[in-house]
Amino acid sequence: MNKKISLGLALSLIAIASAVTFILTSFFSLQSFNTKVVDVNEKAKKYNSLQSLDSYVRENFLGDIDENKLSDGILKGYISGLDDEYSKFLSEEEYLEEKSEDEGQLIGLGLILDEDESGYIRIAGINSESPVEEAGLREGDIITIIDGIDVLEAGFDESVEAMRGVEGSEIKLTVRRGGIDRDYTFTRRSMEVTTVSGKMLDETIGYIEINNFKKNTPQQFVDTLERLTSNGAKALIFDVRDNSGGMVDMLSDCLDPLLPEGVIATAEYKDGHSETLIYSDDTKLDVPMAVIVNKNTASAAELFAASLRDFGGAKLVGEKTYGKGVMQKTTEFNNNGAVVLTVAKYRTAVSECYDGVGLVPDVAAEKGDTEGFDMQLQAAVDTISQEIMQ
Numbered sequence: 001m002n003k004k005i006s007l008g009l010a011l012s013l014i015a016i017a018s019a020v021t022f023i024l025t026s027f028f029s030l031q032s033f034n035t036k037v038v039d040v041n042e043k044a045k046k047y048n049s050l051q052s053l054d055s056y057v058r059e060n061f062l063g064d065i066d067e068n069k070l071s072d073g074i075l076k077g078y079i080s081g082l083d084d085e086y087s088k089f090l091s092e093e094e095y096l097e098e099k100s101e102d103e104g105q106l107i108g109l110g111l112i113l114d115e116d117e118s119g120y121i122r123i124a125g126i127n128s129e130s131p132v133e134e135a136g137l138r139e140g141d142i143i144t145i146i147d148g149i150d151v152l153e154a155g156f157d158e159s160v161e162a163m164r165g166v167e168g169s170e171i172k173l174t175v176r177r178g179g180i181d182r183d184y185t186f187t188r189r190s191m192e193v194t195t196v197s198g199k200m201l202d203e204t205i206g207y208i209e210i211n212n213f214k215k216n217t218p219q220q221f222v223d224t225l226e227r228l229t230s231n232g233a234k235a236l237i238f239d240v241r242d243n244s245g246g247m248v249d250m251l252s253d254c255l256d257p258l259l260p261e262g263v264i265a266t267a268e269y270k271d272g273h274s275e276t277l278i279y280s281d282d283t284k285l286d287v288p289m290a291v292i293v294n295k296n297t298a299s300a301a302e303l304f305a306a307s308l309r310d311f312g313g314a315k316l317v318g319e320k321t322y323g324k325g326v327m328q329k330t331t332e333f334n335n336n337g338a339v340v341l342t343v344a345k346y347r348t349a350v351s352e353c354y355d356g357v358g359l360v361p362d363v364a365a366e367k368g369d370t371e372g373f374d375m376q377l378q379a380a381v382d383t384i385s386q387e388i389m390q
Contacts, residue, residue: 092336104193104216107167115156120144131186145174196220206233213246213300218253235288235384245299252278259311260284267344288387289314290380298322310348316361317380325355
């Protein structure tokens with residue numbers, strides 16, 4: 001028996017449904033509105049506090065105010081408030097310097113600096129074809145005075161900062177060697193940074209050291225790889241110790257010749273969507289591989305090592321790595337500076353993200369204390385030799 005609903009009842013049900021829909025929509029809209037109002041009010045409080053501080057400072061500060069530095073400082077403070085060690089705001093000068101470094105270009109003297117136990121600056125390394133190399137400076141030399149200011153008086157960090165400058169500018173250094181001081185005048189210039197170097201350890205094992213990933217790294221890597229394989233390398237050891245990372249975008253071209261076809265690594269963003277970071281074609285170098293890592297191996301260098309282990313069967317040798325598995329995006333800002341912001345986590349396509357955890361080596365090896373003998377490199381040679389014999 002069919003039941004019929006009267007027109008009046010039907011209209012009543014429709015009216016009730018509409019009312020419920022209106023009430024629910026109004027409720028959630030009100031909730032959203034209230035949230036926005038609270039958000040706006042909170043922002044207004046912050047901006048009002050900043051305005052009050054600005055007024056107080058301008059009325060009472062004894063010194064002169066550099067408006068550009070003040071603006072940069074405010075923006076730096078905002079990003080600093082995120083409490084993220086990898087995010088930062090770059091002034092125009094800092095941004096230009098970082099872009100030059102990312103290109104694999106260095107403007108300066110070609111020095112790698114460290115703090116000496118005396119408090120002065122010790123030359124820890126010298127780039128080839130640099131002004132200081134041409135002048136005969138050596139690793140271990142001590143820089144005591146920069147442009148007439150004693151390093152001990154200025155402080156180490158301030159003195160290192162004073163070494164920076166634009167291309168073509170001059171700098172005067174006093175350098176101590178064997179207790180004897182000598183004065184030099186150098187002109188800062190642009191130099192290509194060597195990020196990849198390689199050699200044959202014996203007739204079958206090739207060794208490639210990568211100290212950073214910059215825009216010129218892939219070409220240097222491929223050239224080095226082709227040279228070693230042409231010289232008879234049947235196994236490869238990659239050294240990414242003390243490699244703090246660099247540009248993740250540069251990994252694809254380095255890993256592509258080594259790994260099988262497919263997605264190697266992905267990045268996951270705040271909204272949950274994922275993007276492919278590293279993809280390899282069907283060309284693969286099928287040889288035993290090992291990667292030497294240590295506690296300073298970080299970021300892109302860790303992803304390089306993890307990718308070779310997960311997809312190339314490489315053994316990791318050395319110490320547990322730093323554990324940086326998050327990616328930053330650099331965006332130009334309206335005052336010619338830039339914001340470097342953490343925007344995603346990344347990992348290989350088969351392993352979990354190692355951020356805050358690090359990569360545990362397959363073969364643990366501590367850094368040797370014996371001068372002239374690299375225990376971690378020897379452990380990698382022993383590991384790769386066993387693979388060759390299998």
